[in-house]
Every structure is written in structure tokens, then in C-alpha cells.
Amino acid sequence: MSASTLILLSYVLLAIFAVFFVLKSLKMARMPVHVRWELAPVPHEKGRGHYGGSYLEDAEWWTKPREKDHVAEATYMFKEILFLKALFEHKRSLWWFSFPFHFGMYLLIGAVVLLALGALGSVTGLVGTDMWLFATGYPLLAGVGYALGLLGAVGLFLTRMVEKGMANSTTYATYFNVLLLGSLFGTGLWASFSVSDFSGQTLGFIGALFTADMSVELAGILKAHFLLAFAFLAYLPFTQMMHFVAKYFTYHEIRWDDEPVEPGGKMEKEILELLGQSPTWAGPHVRADGKKTWVDIATDTGAQEAEK
Amino acid sequence: MSDKVRVKDIGKKELPMLSEVRPEELIPLPPPYDKVEDLPGFKEITDEKKERVVCNLDGVIASAMPHPESPEEEQKYVDMFVDGLKKLLSKENNWTFLQPLTLSLEYCIGCQTCADACHVFEATGGKEIYRPTYRSEVWRRLVNKYVKPGGKLIAPLKGADIDLNWTTITRLYELTYRCNLCRRCAQVCPVGVDNGLIAHELRKLFSQELGWAPTELHDKGTELQLEVGSSTGMNSVVVKDNIEFIDEDMTDETGIETETPFDKEDADVLLIHNAGEMLAWPENPGAFAIILNAAGIDWTLSSEEVGYDGVNYGLFYDDVQLARIAIKHSQAAQKLNAKRVVMGECGHQHKAMVTIADRVLVGDLAVKRESFLPLLEEIVFSGKIEFDPSKNDFPVTLHDPCNIVRNLGIVEPQRRILRYLCPQFREMTPHGVDNYCCGGGSGFAIMSGNNYEDWRNNVSGRVKFKQIIDAFQDQPGPEVKKYLCAPCSNCKGQIRDLLNYYGALDKSGITYGGLVELIVNAMVDVKEPFIKWEMF
Incomplete structure (x- = not known):
């Protein structure tokens, strides 16, 4: 292969990489907010992350200041990324x-x-x-x-x-x-x-x-x-080897996402929009018709049918 | 039957069973529980039964599915299954779990770190179909072949071919009820893939699209709860009557006038019990009443439909049912204008209401919600009640309910109470967020049909039972009475079954109960022992 062919091919391959790497990463980042699915230990829990504790250990936790230990979280990720801590331990x-x-x-x-x-x-x-x-x-x-x-x-x-x-x-x-x-x-x-x-x-x-x-x-x-x-x-970008990008989201946006919904906040608005969608699940108890929203369905407990 | 089960074998119709559980192959238990021949074996599923219902996975039946009447009916369900696969991966149908599910679909590297963390896999000495990645890999290959563009062409080239037929979907359905959803596997995954979530989402697919769910969870679970107010079948009149009887019993037993308030408006605390406690362990709601009254807490129960039963089995298999019940709980609190809702001793209620529902109960439905554990800790260390820890001077160990500890991160309040009130408290190994599931998690504790209870006692509960016995190894004999504290209703149900199955009260002197019972037992004002050693 001539050098010129190699160089031209390299441009094409690098362009494919750049475009699809960005697209795949954006796809992961732009997924809708999900219900809370945190998993202890959450290392940013100040003073408790080391044993897996969370702010939910406090009575009336919503009245207490939430302190996050970003250094502990960064240290955890540093050890995980550089030394594959989870694999080493398990x-x-x-x-x-x-x-x-x-x-x-x-x-x-x-x-x-x-x-x-x-x-x-x-x-x-x-x-x-x-x-x-x-x-x-x-x-x-x-x-x-x-x-x-x-x-x-x-x-x-x-x-x-x-x-x-x-x-x-x-x-x-x-x-x-x-x-x-x-x-x-x-x-x-x-x-x-x-x-x-x-x-x-x-x-x-x-x-x-x-x-x-x-x-x-x-x-x-x-x-x-x-x-x-x-x-x-x-x-x-087309393979499971993108797990190094996915890992950011599985840790930060799933395992460690313990953020409660703030009334009137951005997340609440997003959730209200999602609840306005119309699911099409066909299970008979769901009673979806393609028009009813999640709110309609979740507040329909079958009482109307029972009355009929 | 060989255990060299491959992923694609799940669709092989010619195999009557994919695998089989044999008691003699399970990991050994410590003496005196090490003799397989001393234990009742698995109930036999008769040929007549097999002709009526599907039994093609491992010889165990969690949900007795009738055989289809025709090939057309089989195909109808297979087509619905494919529709369900697509809906699981769509925003409008599954925004609730789309990101976690998609990432678990795409980025598992197959390292098998999860397998060593799974108590079911461990209990069977590594049976292939119970490997956490087995069902996930089946699902992954089905999605790749039947949902993704060009999948049917690419799947064979990738070495990931799999057949989709009635056998595949019925085996997969059963297999989703061989995982306790405890998420111990997710905890150790280097990539953050969650095989427990995949089992959960598959259960959702079967329920929300095909209408398939175990009777105990759906018909006698969420549907009954939404219809009459409780999965126990109790309406509000029966609940109030039961609580009145419990109050009378508590007054007689303790000498402390006990009264449970109902429907008090503007109370500081609306306590919601798992209503099963009122029937199976009435001393538990009774003990709560004694403690809250003694501490001067302004509290109440609700007699509103669903508001008196914190159970929410929707958590285990169906987002729609989960949301419907959570909304009912919220509405009960709003009706009474309670300042906060406190979950009783029920793990899945905690997870459903405190965290999952946090992003469902938005807008007008938002109410303040918390666990009973921090409240109890405040009370115990407030000085409002006088305790004598010597009254609890017997060996005590603690089971960590997955939904309270691993999933919510509530680890220390219960331990601080036990260290203070129980001089002989000792931990299990491992414990805290690294605990093992009791084996009854995700609804298994209430599922006992056919030979499923045998599977629970022998397989899913095996590692926990071993842990319990090991925790008391310093005093193994029945002459020393021991207490296993399990602050969760479903866990208690499973532990009751385990201890009964193995005869652990007679052989090892082990009984079980909640946390509030230990607290009341240590109260100076309670003259007679509150804990009974024959409480099975």
C-alpha cells in the first residue's frame, strides 16, 4: 500500500471514529432521566461512603444539609480506572x-x-x-x-x-x-x-x-x-469496547445517582414531560390505548371497570 | 442430564428440561444440617401436572403456565414477546429504566465477576442456568437478532444465534423467577452492568405485554391490593379490628396501655406497615405502638384503602402496578396531611416508596418519606425510654434486608441500636452492603406453589441459612436460645420457612423476629419477656 493511500484511508477511518464516537457518547448522555436505582456504596456520601451509608440514615433527611465528598468519589474512580479495583477485589x-x-x-x-x-x-x-x-x-x-x-x-x-x-x-x-x-x-x-x-x-x-x-x-x-x-x-464505537464511556454513566448516573427530586426543579419538569407520554403496553391490566398517558394509566386503578 | 448448557440451548424444544436441581449437588451446609437424606426432598411434579402446565426449565415451577391450545396461540405469544422486547427499549414505554437497561444490554464484557457474587449460583455449585449472565445473554442475543436491524443476518456471523419460540419464552419467563433481584452481582461488576435489573425488566415485559405474572404477585398481590386495599385481602374495617385486638394483647402482655391511633389528621408521622405483619407477626405492629407512644411521638395509621398496607409488589414485576400503589400511599398521607410517611419493617416498601417513587410522585403527589430506622435510633438514644440491655443478653445477629441496606444505604442506625441494646450482638459474614439476600427477595417469600418453596429453601435461601448457622458457631446447640433480627417482612417470611424447613429452633435454638421486638424486650417498663422463643 502506498503512503498516499494509507494517509487517505487514515483520514476516512479517523473521521468515522470521531463521528460515531461522539454520536454514541451523546446517545448515552441524552437518555431520559430514569427512576432512582442507586446501589451502595455511594462514595460521595460524606463520612458514610466507606461503609455504604447514605443520607437516608438521617431522620427527616430533607431538613439536613447534604454534604458530598467529591474527593472520595474521584479517588474511587481513579483507583477503578487506573488499577481496575473491582476486578482486583472480586x-x-x-x-x-x-x-x-x-x-x-x-x-x-x-x-x-x-x-x-x-x-x-x-x-x-x-x-x-x-x-x-x-x-x-x-x-x-x-x-x-x-x-x-x-x-x-x-x-x-x-x-x-x-x-x-x-x-x-x-x-x-x-x-x-x-x-x-x-x-x-x-x-x-x-x-x-x-x-x-x-x-x-x-x-x-x-x-x-x-x-x-x-x-x-x-x-x-x-x-x-x-x-x-x-x-x-x-x-x-460499534462495539462493547465502548464500555469505558458507558462506565461513566453506569457509575455516576445510575449507581451513584441518589439525587432527590426538587419540587419545581429541572428534573421534576423532565419527569412530568415523560409522564405525559402514551405507552402502548398490551397487558390487559395496563389498560393502555395508545392515547392514555402514564399519568392516566397510573391513576386508573380499575375502579371504573369494577363499577361497570 | 449434562450441565454443559449453552446459551442457545434455551430454545431447544427437544430437551424436556434445560437443567435440573439435585439436592446432593448443592453446596454443603454445616452440621447438623449436612445430611441430605435427613431433609425432605423436592416435591415431585407429576406427569399429569406437567401435561397441564409448563415445566421445562429446571423441574421447578414458579408460575404455573398452562400449555397453549394451538400452534397459533404459541406464535401469538412469541410475537407479543418481540413487541415487548422493542417496548422495553423505547422511551415512551420504558423511560423509567431505559438508560440503565440499554447500558446493561450493550456493554457487558462477559467477565463473569458477577457469578461469584450470586448466592443462587453459589448455592448450586455453579449451575449454568443460574449464572447471572445466562438469562442476560439470552435476552441480549434475542434483542440483537430480533430487534436490531439486520440482526437475523448478523447473529450467526457473530456466533450469537438463538431461536425464538414458545420454549424459549416460557423458559426465560421461569428463569426471571430464579433471581432475587438483590443486585449483589451489580455491586461487583467492573462496568456497572446490572443483571438483576435485566431480570426485573424481563419480568416487566412478560407482565406488561403478555399479561404473565405469578398469581401471588399479581392476582393475589397488586390487583387484590388495589381492589380491596391490601394484598392480605383485609379491608379497612378488618385492619382496624385486628389492630384493636393487637392493642389489647399488647396491653395484657406488657402491662402498658397500648392504643394505636387511626386517621389522626396533621400527625407528625404516618406509619405504614406491611399489612402481613398484622396477621403473621402481630407483635411487630404492637411493639411499634408501644415504642412510639412511650416516646411521645405524634403518629397515626391510616385506614384509607391501600394506605394501611405498605406492600408494593409492583416493584418486583410491573411499573404500572408499582406507580398505582405508590400513588395510593401518597394520597393516603395527603388526606391526613401527615408531615412525613414512615415505612415500617418492610424492605421492598422502603425501596418502592423512598427511592423508586421519588421520580414518580412528583408535583402534587410529593410527600416526605423515610425509613423507620432513623426514627427508632432517635427514640432509643433520646433518653425518653429507659432500657435495660441485660434483658437482651442472648446471642443476636442481624440480617441486612437488601432493599434497605444495599439499595438505600441505611446501614448503621440498626447496628447502633443493636450494639447498645444487645450485649451479645454479632455480625454475619459478610454483612452490611455486602450481605447475602435471604433468598425470599423480589416476591419469592410469598411464592410457594408446586415445588417452588422447596427450591427457595434449598437453593435461594441456602447461603443465607449457612450464614445464620455460622454466626452462632460459638454456641451451636439448642440449649442457648438465639435471635436472628430481620427487620423486613418478606425476609422474615423466608427466614421463618428456612428455620422451619431445617428445624433450626430444635437443632440450634434459633428463632427470629424484627428489631422493634428487641427494643420492647429491653424496655424497663415491660416486666415480662416480650420475645417468645416458640414464635413459629
């Missing part, structure tokens, strides 16, 4: 592979940031690519990231195959996802060892993406690696 056998898999990705995200900064610096002439950070720091970070990610991917693939429960629920698509990421890590690791000017060539390629320079030189393995990387990104 499924250690999987953590040994899942942690390097995810931590490898975090290192690679860091490496990509360095790569983008180095390429931008080089294109604008503000910094040289021979700086230690770009010449040594970036490939070192990427190499460790690739190695950890590959170790994790191999371990997760095998675990899914042999562990009874996981094997039963793992579809071909999930195996494909792990293989795809494993290939991405594998080609990256191979390139970082086999391409003598790994740092210079990758910085040059990203710089070419910024400037649309179709004459850039790139080793074959790096072409394969970048193609896999951008293809993965374009594919990502």
Missing part, C-alpha cells in the same frame, strides 16, 4: 491479564499524546524530534505499552476459551475484538523492535497526517500497524 484470576491489557492501553494513549506533540512540534519547527522525550521516552512508553497489552490480550483470549462461564457467553465477535487488539499490540511491538528508526518514522507519519504530505516513507510493518490502529478506532 475476580483476581482475570485481573492478572485484564490489568496489563488496560494499563498497556493507557501507556499507549500516553505514547500517542507524545507522538502527536512531537509530530506537531516537528511540523511547526518548534521542537526537534531528537529531544529525549520523543526520541527515547516515546518509543520506550510505546514499547512497554505494546508488551503489556499483548500479554493481556493473549491471557484474556485463552481465559475466555477455557473458563466455563466466559466460554459460554463469549461470541465470535468478542474473540475477534481481543484478536484485533492483540494484533495491534503485536505489530506495534514488532515494529518497535524491528524498525531501526521507529521513533523518526512514526513521528514523520503523524506529521504527514497533519500536513497531508503524501510522500512520507514508512516501513511495511508500521504501515500494517497504523492501518490496524485506525481500523480499530473506526470499529470501536
Whole structure:
């Protein structure tokens, strides 16, 4: 594949990623308010989060000030995101592979940031690519990231195959996802060892993406690696691998959403609008006709029918 | 029968049963409960019965579904099921749970962390159909194949093919009643996926679209409550009579003049009991009356239809019924102009009314609502009542009702009371928000038809029973009387059945009851022991 084809393809794949990543994320964020479904422990409960307590432990809680511990909540998320705390505590056998898999990705995200900064610096002439950070720091970070990610991917693939429960629920698509990421890590690791000017060539390629320079030189393995990387990104929004975005909502907007309705507030208005919709459930006791609203249905206890 | 059950096997008509529960395969219990042969086995479902009702999942029947009369009728229900799948994922039909459900549909990574947290899965030594993700994965594949565009083409390519037929939907229906909805699995999920919620939403689909729900929850539950005022069948006249009898009994037993106020306007507290307490455990509403009167609380019960029964089984299977009952509770409080509604010792009532209904009872329907536990804590430590903790000097442990503790985060008030009033209080392991369900959660405690009670006692309640026995391991014999405090009506029902089934009063000296009974037992003014050790 020529460099120009790769660059044009990269633009397309990155555009797909950007558009659908935003759309998918917005879809999650714009769902209607739901009924309360909190689950202890809620870490922002000041002085009680550590044992799972909530403001509902206070008599006449509505008369008491509600104090939230945002530091405790942030600390909880930091440990969960960075170290996969829940998996460590509840499924250690999987953590040994899942942690390097995810931590490898975090290192690679860091490496990509360095790569983008180095390429931008080089294109604008503000910094040289021979700086230690770009010449040594970036490939070192990427190499460790690739190695950890590959170790994790191999371990997760095998675990899914042999562990009874996981094997039963793992579809071909999930195996494909792990293989795809494993290939991405594998080609990256191979390139970082086999391409003598790994740092210079990758910085040059990203710089070419910024400037649309179709004459850039790139080793074959790096072409394969970048193609896999951008293809993965374009594919990502359509998969369960978007769970890292979903997780924000499952934690903050479901498990930890213990916000009571304020009379006259924004949430109450939204709920009143939702209650004005007309459900079409067909169960005979629901007595929906496509016109009755939730309010009509919820206040219809069957007394009228009984009278008839 | 092999337990190598695959997700797609759920639709296989040629399998008479998908799996089977065998008592000898369940995790062992501690002595003297470790001999399987000493226990009554499962009631046998006769062939004649199987010819009349569907029994195709695990040999257990929660809801006796008659067989369809024709292939057309089968297809009608299958088509309705697909409609229901779509409605579950639509805003106008399911705004109440759309975001949690959609995220649980799309983003489970199949790590199986949830399985180790599930007491049903654990009790059976890991039976595949009870794995929390099994029913979720069935549902996920059905949605992906039958609801999403191009699903029928893509499903086989993804290795996620599944057949949808009468067998699939009837097995799935039964399977939704093999989960207590305790949400212990959701608590440990790294992604925040909620398999308990999925079981709940599937129950809703069957009820709200197909009109299928266990009789105990629907016909004899929410429908009866909305019709006569209580799922016990009691109307307001009967309730008032019963409370009057209870007051008289309490006066005789304690020597304290006991009177329960009804329909007092502008009271500080409208107390709503689970009406089942009045029939099964009358000492519980009696103890409440003694405590509230002794503390000088301005309180009342309501005789308004539904207002005297805090039960809301809609929480377990049907949003429409949930909302109808919650609105009735709110209207009862508004009619009396009560300053606050206090939930009695009933866990699901807490969850239905305090949190779930918070986003249903909006506008004119909003009333202040809270648990009885903080109020009791205030009373016990207020100095208004004199206590003698030595009167409770026997081993006491605490069961944490999931709906009060894990779901509402009310953990410490009950513990502070027990630490103060019960010198031999000890925790179960694990406890608090990490507790195990009693096995009767989400309506199971009132479901006993066919051989379902055997399943409850052997499977869903097994881990809890083991916990109870373990909590008293320092004094295991029956010569030392022990008290299991379970401040929840449904939990008490299940624990009563468990203790009876295993003969735990005779073998281990364990009885059970609520929290208010322990408080009254420790009152100096109550001369005779309030707790009876033969209360089964």
C-alpha cells in the first residue's frame, strides 16, 4: 500500500471514529432521566461512603444539609480506572491479564499524546524530534505499552476459551475484538523492535497526517500497524469496547445517582414531560390505548371497570 | 442430564428440561444440617401436572403456565414477546429504566465477576442456568437478532444465534423467577452492568405485554391490593379490628396501655406497615405502638384503602402496578396531611416508596418519606425510654434486608441500636452492603406453589441459612436460645420457612423476629419477656 493511500484511508477511518464516537457518547448522555436505582456504596456520601451509608440514615433527611465528598468519589474512580479495583477485589484470576491489557492501553494513549506533540512540534519547527522525550521516552512508553497489552490480550483470549462461564457467553465477535487488539499490540511491538528508526518514522507519519504530505516513507510493518490502529478506532464505537464511556454513566448516573427530586426543579419538569407520554403496553391490566398517558394509566386503578 | 448448557440451548424444544436441581449437588451446609437424606426432598411434579402446565426449565415451577391450545396461540405469544422486547427499549414505554437497561444490554464484557457474587449460583455449585449472565445473554442475543436491524443476518456471523419460540419464552419467563433481584452481582461488576435489573425488566415485559405474572404477585398481590386495599385481602374495617385486638394483647402482655391511633389528621408521622405483619407477626405492629407512644411521638395509621398496607409488589414485576400503589400511599398521607410517611419493617416498601417513587410522585403527589430506622435510633438514644440491655443478653445477629441496606444505604442506625441494646450482638459474614439476600427477595417469600418453596429453601435461601448457622458457631446447640433480627417482612417470611424447613429452633435454638421486638424486650417498663422463643 502506498503512503498516499494509507494517509487517505487514515483520514476516512479517523473521521468515522470521531463521528460515531461522539454520536454514541451523546446517545448515552441524552437518555431520559430514569427512576432512582442507586446501589451502595455511594462514595460521595460524606463520612458514610466507606461503609455504604447514605443520607437516608438521617431522620427527616430533607431538613439536613447534604454534604458530598467529591474527593472520595474521584479517588474511587481513579483507583477503578487506573488499577481496575473491582476486578482486583472480586475476580483476581482475570485481573492478572485484564490489568496489563488496560494499563498497556493507557501507556499507549500516553505514547500517542507524545507522538502527536512531537509530530506537531516537528511540523511547526518548534521542537526537534531528537529531544529525549520523543526520541527515547516515546518509543520506550510505546514499547512497554505494546508488551503489556499483548500479554493481556493473549491471557484474556485463552481465559475466555477455557473458563466455563466466559466460554459460554463469549461470541465470535468478542474473540475477534481481543484478536484485533492483540494484533495491534503485536505489530506495534514488532515494529518497535524491528524498525531501526521507529521513533523518526512514526513521528514523520503523524506529521504527514497533519500536513497531508503524501510522500512520507514508512516501513511495511508500521504501515500494517497504523492501518490496524485506525481500523480499530473506526470499529470501536460499534462495539462493547465502548464500555469505558458507558462506565461513566453506569457509575455516576445510575449507581451513584441518589439525587432527590426538587419540587419545581429541572428534573421534576423532565419527569412530568415523560409522564405525559402514551405507552402502548398490551397487558390487559395496563389498560393502555395508545392515547392514555402514564399519568392516566397510573391513576386508573380499575375502579371504573369494577363499577361497570 | 449434562450441565454443559449453552446459551442457545434455551430454545431447544427437544430437551424436556434445560437443567435440573439435585439436592446432593448443592453446596454443603454445616452440621447438623449436612445430611441430605435427613431433609425432605423436592416435591415431585407429576406427569399429569406437567401435561397441564409448563415445566421445562429446571423441574421447578414458579408460575404455573398452562400449555397453549394451538400452534397459533404459541406464535401469538412469541410475537407479543418481540413487541415487548422493542417496548422495553423505547422511551415512551420504558423511560423509567431505559438508560440503565440499554447500558446493561450493550456493554457487558462477559467477565463473569458477577457469578461469584450470586448466592443462587453459589448455592448450586455453579449451575449454568443460574449464572447471572445466562438469562442476560439470552435476552441480549434475542434483542440483537430480533430487534436490531439486520440482526437475523448478523447473529450467526457473530456466533450469537438463538431461536425464538414458545420454549424459549416460557423458559426465560421461569428463569426471571430464579433471581432475587438483590443486585449483589451489580455491586461487583467492573462496568456497572446490572443483571438483576435485566431480570426485573424481563419480568416487566412478560407482565406488561403478555399479561404473565405469578398469581401471588399479581392476582393475589397488586390487583387484590388495589381492589380491596391490601394484598392480605383485609379491608379497612378488618385492619382496624385486628389492630384493636393487637392493642389489647399488647396491653395484657406488657402491662402498658397500648392504643394505636387511626386517621389522626396533621400527625407528625404516618406509619405504614406491611399489612402481613398484622396477621403473621402481630407483635411487630404492637411493639411499634408501644415504642412510639412511650416516646411521645405524634403518629397515626391510616385506614384509607391501600394506605394501611405498605406492600408494593409492583416493584418486583410491573411499573404500572408499582406507580398505582405508590400513588395510593401518597394520597393516603395527603388526606391526613401527615408531615412525613414512615415505612415500617418492610424492605421492598422502603425501596418502592423512598427511592423508586421519588421520580414518580412528583408535583402534587410529593410527600416526605423515610425509613423507620432513623426514627427508632432517635427514640432509643433520646433518653425518653429507659432500657435495660441485660434483658437482651442472648446471642443476636442481624440480617441486612437488601432493599434497605444495599439499595438505600441505611446501614448503621440498626447496628447502633443493636450494639447498645444487645450485649451479645454479632455480625454475619459478610454483612452490611455486602450481605447475602435471604433468598425470599423480589416476591419469592410469598411464592410457594408446586415445588417452588422447596427450591427457595434449598437453593435461594441456602447461603443465607449457612450464614445464620455460622454466626452462632460459638454456641451451636439448642440449649442457648438465639435471635436472628430481620427487620423486613418478606425476609422474615423466608427466614421463618428456612428455620422451619431445617428445624433450626430444635437443632440450634434459633428463632427470629424484627428489631422493634428487641427494643420492647429491653424496655424497663415491660416486666415480662416480650420475645417468645416458640414464635413459629
